[in-house]
Each structure stands twice: as structure tokens, then as C-alpha cells.
Amino acid sequence: MTSANDLSGPSRAGGSPSRGRRREDAILAVALELVGEVGFDRLSVDAIAARARASKETIYSRWRTKDEIVAEALRRQSEGYAPEAPDTGSLRGDLRKVVDAQAAALGGEGDVSLLSLVGAVRDHPGLRDTVRGHIEHTHAAIGGAVARRAIARGELAAGADVATCMTLALSHLLLSALLGGSVPGHADRDKLVDQVLLPVLASQA
Structure with a gap:
């Protein structure tokens, strides 16, 4: 995690933009860390300030609410993000890898769980827009690459829409996790x- 040292208090007038950016990045990293630990609903600005060793005045001078903090953290996390499509040599193998990655994202393996943001995404438009944009960007990039390779191998017809199938898969996994209490396992993902x-x-x- 980015160090959050020396974050107590607002930036001094004339402070360098890069230093201000580092201070903000440290606070945002703490916010995502806490979402991963306790979920969005239990996240508080007090907890962010305490762990980041920042004053609440510093935080509120930049963001008004915790959903703005998390939305900004997710935006910065995705800056320069280039989704990497699987290349197993077969369409089935690629789709299986895609679905596994979606299941991992729902469960929060190594990152913020998408499940932990469901309520927040419903209630906070700014956060919803950020999450939707990230998903759409990922599906378009990976779906396009998987489709191009499958078409070149003769497994798909030109114009096949893998990106939309990825959205269908994520929708199924998300609903199954919400109603079933856990992310679908390997057998269910194979069936999907x-x-x-x-x-x-x-x-x-």
C-alpha cells in the first residue's frame, strides 16, 4: 500500500502538484483497503482518516462523501489499465478464463469485491458510473480480442459479440452470488x- 505518512492537514499554499497527488493517492489507497476489509457500508471517513493519518479536514477539502472517495479511488486505480485477454488457443478455453476472472472480481481476490459495492452502486450515481465504465471498457477490450482470435481460428462467425456474452456471464454470476450466498464454483462456471x-x-x- 502507498505510504500515508505526513498526511495530517491540508497542503500548504504553493505545494507541488506531485506531492498533492501522492497525498491523495495514499488516502485513496487506504479507502480501497478498508472497503476490501469491511465493505462499503461499514466504511467511514473517520476510519479512512485514522488509518491514513490524515485529518478529516484534509479529506473533506477534496471529497464530500465516502462514495466520492471510493469512486475516485477506483478511477485512479484503472488509469492506464489495459485489459489483457486470455489466449488459450480455443474459444471455450478463453471464455472459461474470462468467467474465472469475473468470479474472482466478484469475490474480491486481490482487489475490492464487486459484491461489496452492490448496495453502494445502487445508491450512489457517481460510483455507479465509475463501476459501469470500468466494466464496459474491460468487456469491450477483452471481448473484442477473444472474438478476433476465435474468428481467425474459424470458431466464430465475423461480427460475433463476445463482449455482450461477457456481460451476460457477469450478470449470471452476480445474481447467483447474491441469491446463493457465494460465487458459483468451477462446475457451475463450466455449465455457464x-x-x-x-x-x-x-x-x-
């Missing part, structure tokens, strides 16, 4: 790929 995604894509021929 074999019985839903591959037939949908085949029907686009």
Missing part, C-alpha cells in the same frame, strides 16, 4: 460456458 455462452455465440453464425 458450455450451456449458455457457447450456444449463444454459435447462434450468431
Whole structure:
């Protein structure tokens, strides 16, 4: 995690922009760390300030609410993010990797759990826009790459829409996790790929 030392109090007039950016990045890193630990609902500005060793005045001078803090943290985290599409050599293998990655994101493996943000995304438009934009960007980039390779191998017809299938898969995983209490396991993810995604894509021929 980025060090949060020397964050108590607002920046002095004339302070360097880079130093101000580092101070903000440290606070935002703490916010995401806490979301991962306690979830968005239990996150508080007090907790962010305490762990980041920053005054609440410093935080409120930049962000008005905790959802603004988390939205900004997610935006900065995705800056320069270039989604990397799997390349297993087969469409099924690529889709399986995609679904595994989506399941990991829902569960928060190594990152903020998408499940922990469901309520916040519903209630806070700014955070919702940030999360939706990140998902759309990821699906378009990865879906496009997977489709191009599958078309080149003769597994898909030109114009096949893998990105939309990725959105379908994420929707299924999210609803299953919300209603079932846990992210679907390997067997259910295999069924999703074999019985839903591959037939949908085949029907686009």
C-alpha cells in the first residue's frame, strides 16, 4: 500500500502538484483497503482518516462523501489499465478464463469485491458510473480480442459479440452470488460456458 505518512492537514499554499497527488493517492489507497476489509457500508471517513493519518479536514477539502472517495479511488486505480485477454488457443478455453476472472472480481481476490459495492452502486450515481465504465471498457477490450482470435481460428462467425456474452456471464454470476450466498464454483462456471455462452455465440453464425 502507498505510504500515508505526513498526511495530517491540508497542503500548504504553493505545494507541488506531485506531492498533492501522492497525498491523495495514499488516502485513496487506504479507502480501497478498508472497503476490501469491511465493505462499503461499514466504511467511514473517520476510519479512512485514522488509518491514513490524515485529518478529516484534509479529506473533506477534496471529497464530500465516502462514495466520492471510493469512486475516485477506483478511477485512479484503472488509469492506464489495459485489459489483457486470455489466449488459450480455443474459444471455450478463453471464455472459461474470462468467467474465472469475473468470479474472482466478484469475490474480491486481490482487489475490492464487486459484491461489496452492490448496495453502494445502487445508491450512489457517481460510483455507479465509475463501476459501469470500468466494466464496459474491460468487456469491450477483452471481448473484442477473444472474438478476433476465435474468428481467425474459424470458431466464430465475423461480427460475433463476445463482449455482450461477457456481460451476460457477469450478470449470471452476480445474481447467483447474491441469491446463493457465494460465487458459483468451477462446475457451475463450466455449465455457464458450455450451456449458455457457447450456444449463444454459435447462434450468431
